[in-house]
Amino acid sequence: MPHVDIPSKLPGITGLLDAWPEPGKPVRDVTQFILRGPNTLTEGERELIASVVCTGNECQFCSNAHVITAARYVGSVDAVRSILSNPFGGQVSERVAHLLTIAGAIRTSGANVTDEMVAAARAAGATDVEIHDTVLIAALFSYYNRYVDGMATDLPSDDMYYEVLADRLTTDGYIRKEAASGTH
Template sequence: MAHIELTNDLPGISGLLAQRPDTADPLSRLADALLRTGTPSLSPGERELIAAYVSELNGTRFCSDSHSAFAAAQLDGGADLVKAVLADPGTAPVSELLRALLRVAAEVQHAARPVSDEAVAAARAAGADDTDLHDTVLIAAAFCMYNRYVDGLATKLPEQPECYEESARRIVEHGYGRATAPQGGQSPA
């Protein structure tokens, strides 16, 4: 049971966003900006994978499962690739660039302090540019916030795990805007 009274039965952040449209709009726009805009070196699926990884490190089941499904829907290798990254990004079949950026994300998740010079140097050696580093740090920091929002208010998990895949289809097609969420469906993050 959530720590606050919700007037809906939606799981995770979905219920919180439906409850507070005033905060839902900027949070949804932030998720869209961070996760839907690809760059030549970091695709939307890889961005979702960073969000899933940070959420997994934080132990936020709703966000980890949601963003794992969103990443799987956009990456070659699908759910198997996502599972491999969540288990051990050091041995997962991803590019050296993504592996290095996942290390950066893990450092951001671990503590609010500068990412180590070694992690930045490894990311740069793997081909990361300033945009890749900036976006990875911001995705990781934002997902620490989203995770704490979801878990801090003790939101519930979906009753049917298939809803993550349904949400993935909607997110891939329409993005994180609240207007795209069907009645009773799952919203972003």
């Protein structure tokens, strides 16, 4: 049971964003830009970066949501799990594998990102902006995971919820359509 009343009874982050739109709006905007905005990292690669943090933090709602969303780009949930357990297995470029390593380090602490990790990512072709965006995505999900679990939000009663959510996240992205939410 959630630690506070969630009027909509919606699971995970959805109910929180609905109940507290004021802090929700700027975070949604950051998320939309960093995961769906113009970028040299593909949407799938960025969802993998998010998934590294969510699965590492064992945030069930966020892990399911982002692993299933990443699977839409990568091909299957098994493929996502295989990349997360061994980024250097050849399913993603070496550059992305190094960025996933940086994301994994940040999950525990920002200070865990070493010069060597950054140098290796650069040597594999990563740009300053890609390094920045990887760090911000990993940091952003360090927030989402704690917000969702720290409030003890509900899980969906049906796993199909995540498939519907992934439909929305791969098409509309992270900004709610005005007509759907009735807010700006």
